[in-house]
Amino acid sequence: MATDTYSTELPSDVVADLLATPRRRLLLATLARADDCLPVATLAAHVAAAERDVPVEAVGPEERRRVWTALHDEDLPKLVATDVVAYDSTRDAVSLSRAARQLKGRLE
DSSP: OOOOOOOOOOOHHHHHHHTSSHHHHHHHHHHHHOSSOEEHHHHHHHHHHHHHTSOGGGOOHHHHHHHHHHIIIIIHHHHHHTTSEEEETTTTEEEEOGGGHHHHTTTO
16 A cells, blocks of 8 residues: 655755745744744844844834835745745734754754
């Protein structure tokens, strides 16, 4: 009897594409350090701070909004489509999915 196997491994070219931008690497690293789901607004503040190498408190509202918009428009759709992150639209929050396990080692 043949069994169907489903691999959750992402192809290496997809992994390379997902990690191609510094913002996505920062986003994924921030989620990897989080214990739970993060609101996208919180994630945007942390990514903006990391991009500028400043404390989160030093990131102004305009910069937070700019990064929030970029995450929604550019980064999250790609990460959700590849099942690397799960998006909760009710809470506007994200968390890592199982497929993200294969990326964690490349984020450090």
